[in-house]
Amino acid sequence: MTADPNGTAPASTGAAASAGELRPRIRRGVRLSHDAVRNTPVILHPEGVLIPNATASAVLALCDGERSLTEITQLLNVRYAAVQPEQIRDLLDRLAGKQVVEWT
DSSP: OOOOTTOOOOOOOSOHHHHHTOOEEEOTTOEEEEETTTTEEEEEETTEEEOOOHHHHHHHHTOBSSSOHHHHHHHHHHHSTTOOHHHHHHHHHHHHHTTSEEEO
């Protein structure tokens, strides 16, 4: 299963379990940082700056290309109540559309 050139996840063609094996990572040239002036996390990428909420920051911090979508969901369930893989996938697909993450 390979991602398209834009880094978005391939459409699910198999069972839902295969989607859980996708491994998101932050794209080259993108950095999750902290803006000390605004006291908020920021995503620095070639097209600009995004200001993620705390949950999105927690998701991105786990996107290392090693952890699967399933593993990220399990880790977030320890910190937040009732996190669903579809929620994480939706967030990461939107960020992939902005060239922030890619699927491996």
